[in-house]
Amino acid sequence: MRIDLEVSLDPTLGCGQAHRWHKLDDGSWEGVWRNQVVTMKQISPTSVEVIGTDDRKGITRYLGGDDDLETIISEISKRDEYVASLTDRCPGMRILRQDHWECLATYLLATNANVKRIGQMVESVCDHFGDDLGRRHGFPTPKQILDGCGCIAECRLGFRESRFITLAERVESGDIDVESFSEMNYEECVAALQDINGIGPKVADCVALFAFENMEAFPIDARISKVMEDIYGVTGSYKAVSAYGREKFGEYAGYAQEFLYHADFISRQARSRNPCHCSWQKCRRSA
DNA sequence: CAGGTC
DNA sequence: CCTGG
Numbered sequence A: 001m002r003i004d005l006e007v008s009l010d011p012t013l014g015c016g017q018a019h020r021w022h023k024l025d026d027g028s029w030e031g032v033w034r035n036q037v038v039t040m041k042q043i044s045p046t047s048v049e050v051i052g053t054d055d056r057k058g059i060t061r062y063l064g065g066d067d068d069l070e071t072i073i074s075e076i077s078k079r080d081e082y083v084a085s086l087t088d089r090c091p092g093m094r095i096l097r098q099d100h101w102e103c104l105a106t107y108l109l110a111t112n113a114n115v116k117r118i119g120q121m122v123e124s125v126c127d128h129f130g131d132d133l134g135r136r137h138g139f140p141t142p143k144q145i146l147d148g149c150g151c152i153a154e155c156r157l158g159f160r161e162s163r164f165i166t167l168a169e170r171v172e173s174g175d176i177d178v179e180s181f182s183e184m185n186y187e188e189c190v191a192a193l194q195d196i197n198g199i200g201p202k203v204a205d206c207v208a209l210f211a212f213e214n215m216e217a218f219p220i221d222a223r224i225s226k227v228m229e230d231i232y233g234v235t236g237s238y239k240a241v242s243a244y245g246r247e248k249f250g251e252y253a254g255y256a257q258e259f260l261y262h263a264d265f266i267s268r269q270a271r272s273r274n275p276c277h278c279s280w281q282k283c284r285r286s287a
Numbered sequence B: 001c002a003g004g005t006c
Numbered sequence C: 001c002c003t004g005g
Helices: A009-014 A056-062 A069-079 A081-087 A100-108 A115-129 A142-147 A149-155 A160-172 A178-183 A186-194 A201-210 A222-232 A238-273 A276-286
Strands: A002-004 A029-033 A036-044 A047-051
Touching (some): A002 A056, A069 A081, A100 A115, A100 A178, A115 A142, A142 A149, A178 A186
Antiparallel strands (some): A002 A047, A036 A047
8 A cells, every 4th residue: 555645754763763674675554553563665755655553544543644744844943943943854854643551651661761672572472472473562551461461570670670560550440541641732642651651751751642642742862861951051950851852843843853854863763873974074083 | 771759 | 670782
């Protein structure tokens, strides 16, 4: 199935928003979406070939296809020159609309772990408890996790394990109604999320942005924290830096965050691959 | 020490 | 604090 949409899969699927997409040797992306093994391949800047589902509307929505990129980019660009300069470099990057439960449970595991390790933990949890889909496993429901939780130690979640089980219990019992979060505005949503053990301000912002469509959320992770200091000279508490981002970039601050994140990701990647960039700077300085 | 949280 | 790159 071919989808005509301005979207760039590499920065959208491969930069840490969601954790189940793997890039295959042929350049396509394989992941699991709604318990279907889905493959997406970039055909042109404005079209992708999707295999594994025929839900055109659903997958388009998942890819953030309902967002008007032109409006969003113009809005965040007029608020900041630096972000404006980044948007051209990364056309078609979008914010995903992830499954509510999967996103929440995944980001609960994301504390104090690097991207690679988050992916390992998530994949392990899926392999242990999720539906067998052939090549991959689905993301488990709360019930599947609780039914199989005797062997959860094998997933090696560390100190996140008990939080993960407790979350599954609270959702399964109805104590937490995940769907109710989508009715809330940003402040309410983040506050409700932070009532969950193991979820602080950073994870709450990520889930509010990537699952519950609060596009003004501005999550501050280690990378963005450095960017905010280096580019804008902003330091301080999580609350302060995040509020600065929301106020500066406005209702689409989450998109601004993704552009800042992606630009830093690319520049660090280039620096580590090309050490002579550093020596060039030294030469220049000594000259 | 790592995309934090208790 | 768990665990692993």
